[in-house]
Amino acid sequence: MTLSSPGARAVDLRVEPVDDVLEHVERSLQMQLVRDTVVCKRRSVGGRTDRGTWVRVERRSFDRIGAQGWNGTEAAAVLHGVSMPKWYAGLAWRERDEPVMWRADEMVLVTAPPVGQAALVIEDPQLSDGWWAALNASLDALAAQRTHRLATPDTETATQELVTGTIRAVFPEVDATVDEWTPAHADLTWANVTGREFCIIDWEDWGMAPRGLDAATLWGNSLAVPALAQRVWAERRPDLESRSGRLMALFFCAKVVGPHAHPQDPRLEPAREEAARLIAELHS
Incomplete structure (x- = not known):
């Protein structure tokens, strides 16, 4: 409450x-x-x-x-x-x-700088294979654990109602029912992962969330760099190609293209294109 x-x-x-x-x-x-x-x-x-x-x-x-x-x-x-x-x-x-x-x-004190100075990136950070392996190991380890905490992405509690309301406000034709929940960092942006030595920082919002929330957040904040977005998707494919993961990707897109869309947002057009693809896949 x-x-x-x-x-x-x-x-x-x-x-x-x-x-x-x-x-x-x-x-x-x-x-x-x-x-x-x-x-x-x-x-x-x-x-x-x-x-x-x-x-x-x-x-x-x-x-x-x-x-x-x-x-x-x-x-x-x-x-x-x-x-x-x-x-x-x-x-x-x-x-x-x-x-x-x-x-x-x-x-x-973490001395390695964050990959991005903001949530999104507009240039490819050229991350090593070792960096991606460390990301995968951490996200897989996190998802394997259990907690009574509920994630609070953007300080809002992760609930079915939040997911449904966010997605259907923009894409009313989508059944937004989540079928898998796992622990998530809940703010996995490029500003919250470090570069040279991989580390995830800022854990104040972690907890149970729809499977794929973290992967979708990192992917969505890569949309201005297509090759990077593709790499995130490839690395986290099991999460992002689950039903819940596709919903989380659409959840991210709904925030970008919805009523508060910023015309200069470099993620705007890619998010519109990806949303169309995701809706087609969810309906197939």
């Missing part, structure tokens, strides 16, 4: 002062952030510490926190066989007078 949060103030941490928040984290975790390494994103802030670790801080309103809580990074520490940063400590607190929670997690 999700709590409502009337009056929660919309905040962009790229422009909002966060010094008080960072000082609270430093006092609580008994470390110092190296301030010139701090990176501010829309809803999270991250930086190196004086003990050679990394701290990530996130703000969420109550209506984006389900009954399971939002300790995804901490909960992911029990996963095995997955390339990910080791987790050390966590901290959560409520913002005074606002229906908002903050959370900070300290973990191993």
Whole structure:
């Protein structure tokens, strides 16, 4: 059950002062952030510490926190066989007078840069065969495990209703019933996988999701580079060519081509073409 949060103030941490928040984290975790390494994103802030670790801080309103809580990074520490940063400590607190929670997690510092600076890529990153093998090993290991957590892609709980609503709002002719659910990272974009040495970062949203969600997310964010999209599809073919995987690919396409489509999005036309193919395959 999700709590409502009337009056929660919309905040962009790229422009909002966060010094008080960072000082609270430093006092609580008994470390110092190296301030010139701090990176501010829309809803999270991250930086190196004086003990050679990394701290990530996130703000969420109550209506984006389900009954399971939002300790995804901490909960992911029990996963095995997955390339990910080791987790050390966590901290959560409520913002005074606002229906908002903050959370900070300290973990191993990953020095390899992400493959992309944003979710999508527009140039082929020329990844090695070893990189793809490591991706496959991690996703296969993740899918083999079990959890009571529910994934929260884009901070929305992964449910049949979410899948059906997203797909049928754009493609009303499609039966969007999911037949397989497996653990997923739920935000597997090119900004959340590292390059030279493979690693998956940002685990706050992981949990059970339709099979193929991760593969479809990485594939969809490759659509501006056809050869890369083809490579993702080939590497994750068992997932993406399952019924659930095709639905997840269509789920991604629906977000790109739907009512909020951006005319300059380089994924737009490829997503329209792929959606037509996927619908034909789902109906065959």
